[in-house]
Amino acid sequence: MNMYRIFRAIEEIDPEVYERLDTRRQAMKEFAHIGKKLSFAALPIALGAMLNKAYAQSNSSASVVDILNYALTLEYLEATFYSMGAAQGSGLIPNSADLTAVQKISTDETAHVNFLKAVIPQLGGTPVNKPNFDFTAGGTFPDVFSNYQTFLAVAQAFEDTGVRAYKGQAANVMSNSTVLQAALDIHSVEARHASKIRQMRRANGFSNSVKPWITGNDTGGIGSAVQPVYAGEENTVQAGIQITGIGGLSISANAASEAFDEPLDMQSVLAIANLFIKS
Amino acid sequence: MKHQQVHISREDTLSQPLPRRAFLRYAGLGSASLAALFMATSCKKNNSSSPASSTANLSNDDVGILNYAYALEQLEAAFYTQVVQTPYSGISQVELAMFTDIRDHEIAHREFFKAALGTSAIISLQFDFSSINFSSRSSVIATAKAFEDLGVSAYNGAGVYLKTPDYLTLAGKIVSVEARHAAYLRELVMVDTFVDSDVVDSNGLDMSRKPSEVLAIASTYIKTKITSQLP
Numbered sequence: 001m002n003m004y005r006i007f008r009a010i011e012e013i014d015p016e017v018y019e020r021l022d023t024r025r026q027a028m029k030e031f032a033h034i035g036k037k038l039s040f041a042a043l044p045i046a047l048g049a050m051l052n053k054a055y056a057q058s059n060s061s062a063s064v065v066d067i068l069n070y071a072l073t074l075e076y077l078e079a080t081f082y083s084m085g086a087a088q089g090s091g092l093i094p095n096s097a098d099l100t101a102v103q104k105i106s107t108d109e110t111a112h113v114n115f116l117k118a119v120i121p122q123l124g125g126t127p128v129n130k131p132n133f134d135f136t137a138g139g140t141f142p143d144v145f146s147n148y149q150t151f152l153a154v155a156q157a158f159e160d161t162g163v164r165a166y167k168g169q170a171a172n173v174m175s176n177s178t179v180l181q182a183a184l185d186i187h188s189v190e191a192r193h194a195s196k197i198r199q200m201r202r203a204n205g206f207s208n209s210v211k212p213w214i215t216g217n218d219t220g221g222i223g224s225a226v227q228p229v230y231a232g233e234e235n236t237v238q239a240g241i242q243i244t245g246i247g248g249l250s251i252s253a254n255a256a257s258e259a260f261d262e263p264l265d266m267q268s269v270l271a272i273a274n275l276f277i278k279s
Numbered sequence: 280m281k282h283q284q285v286h287i288s289r290e291d292t293l294s295q296p297l298p299r300r301a302f303l304r305y306a307g308l309g310s311a312s313l314a315a316l317f318m319a320t321s322c323k324k325n326n327s328s329s330p331a332s333s334t335a336n337l338s339n340d341d342v343g344i345l346n347y348a349y350a351l352e353q354l355e356a357a358f359y360t361q362v363v364q365t366p367y368s369g370i371s372q373v374e375l376a377m378f379t380d381i382r383d384h385e386i387a388h389r390e391f392f393k394a395a396l397g398t399s400a401i402i403s404l405q406f407d408f409s410s411i412n413f414s415s416r417s418s419v420i421a422t423a424k425a426f427e428d429l430g431v432s433a434y435n436g437a438g439v440y441l442k443t444p445d446y447l448t449l450a451g452k453i454v455s456v457e458a459r460h461a462a463y464l465r466e467l468v469m470v471d472t473f474v475d476s477d478v479v480d481s482n483g484l485d486m487s488r489k490p491s492e493v494l495a496i497a498s499t500y501i502k503t504k505i506t507s508q509l510p
Contacts, residue, residue: 100471108474111483167451171444184435184454185484189474191455192485195462196473211380212463213456238391239449247390255383260452261459 064176065125067169068116074165075112076130077273078158082106085151092148098200105193112186132278140225149206157226159194161272164264213258228272232262335401339508341446344437346401347490349392351433355426356385357406367416381460388453405502420467427461428478435487
């Protein structure tokens with residue numbers, strides 16, 4: 001993982017990031033230090049925690065345009081991923097119904113890219129360029145476009161991250177009801193995709209336990225490489241109300257966690273996305 | 280435990296917006312305290328001189344929108360409770376497990392809104408599911424799919440009317456779970472229909488409906504009279 005890449009991406013979204021931290025140099029030093037002590041999978045969380053400090057005092061610093069460009073970056077990631085996957089055809093995706101599903105998701109993600117590219121200039125902004133991607137994530141998923149199981153694992157991680165990313169920004173775009181409406185309408189489409197990908201993973205025998213919804217912080221059998229995507233999803237307390245056993249009813253902790261998807265902040269999402277961004 | 284219907288005076292509760300601080304303070308109470316509060320509410324009902332209300336009113340504010348969500352969650356929870364109680368003939372183990380999960384999610388949503396709204400909550404609604412054949416797989420999954428797609432469009436359409444950021448985030452936490460349900464049920468009806476054009480447009484945007492549109496559709500299944508000042 002290239003830490004500089006992550007900072008560069010954050011810098012692009014928020015040019016003042018280093019003023020929020022002490023200095024760029026200090027940030028690098030701090031991060032390199034953390035990196036020595038933690039596993040690969042835990043790095044995004046550590047980065048998130050560090051940046052949370054920086055953003056704590058100025059939570060609403062990102063403008064609506066910044067947030068839309070952040071969304072555009074994520075949509076570029078998904079659109080490129082599915083279009084490359086669909087292009088492999090039956091070589092990657094053996095059954096035709098699944099290939100159709102991937103093509104449909106690809107169409108939606110490309111539509112999201114085009115939609116955001118059209119909206120951002122209307123708000124006086126400039127759409128960010130499409131990044132260069134490495135869908136192997138630096139070798140973590142070397143067979144992502146030749147092994148269907150790997151492809152669907154990465155797809156699930158992208159969709160579940162996308163759902164959390166939009167959810168995390170909804171309250172930050174409330175000032176513009178048109179943007180909020182669009183964000184909400186994209187958000188639930190990402191959730192439909194996530195559900196379908198999870199169903200496909202189960203139907204193909206890649207996991208016999210994964211469900212269309214997220215249970216606890218379970219990766220659905222993918223493993224530690226995508227654990228940061230699910231950090232915090234195990235929450236069972238909403239607005240201070242314990243959902244497990246609520247109302248004296250037999251609602252299990254698993255059901256309580258499944259019933260509410262959790263948002264993810266911009267820094268944590270970018271830390272995940274940047275595992276797949278070359279430049 | 281089945282909660283008895285709580286009839287409370289509309290005038291002294293719903294006319295006032297629920298202050299966020301009060302919501303959070305109330306929300307912070309444990310379930311024991313919640314039970315005590317419900318008992319207190321019931322007593323108040325018995326002692327109250329105001330006429331017992333059999334109508335649910337949705338005010339044009341955040342409390343009204345939360346009550347609107349509460350009404351929809353009551354509808355879904357009641358439906359899935361029936362589905363799991365009297366499973367359709369030939370239901371597979373996996374399908375029964377999934378319907379049980381969905382039922383629990385909807386009950387969790389319903390109970391969450393009830394607890395969060397406290398004394399501002401509308402009454403427990405009565406439903407009419409006579410148009411649904413619970414012994415038929417196709418009737419049940421078609422209805423379930425319709426409810427989930429309706430729920431997604433309802434949350435998507437209500438978001439822009441919410442004033443309190445925390446409520447918007449909470450609605451967001453729920454709507455994506457409804458969308459996961461919807462995509463599961465749509466696939467049960469027919470494969471590869473999870474984002475068909477009846478729900479997702481050419482920009483890749485999901486459908487949103489105003490509360491008035493949603494209530495008109497849902498009213499087929501709701502016996503209790505609902506009055507709404509929502510858009």
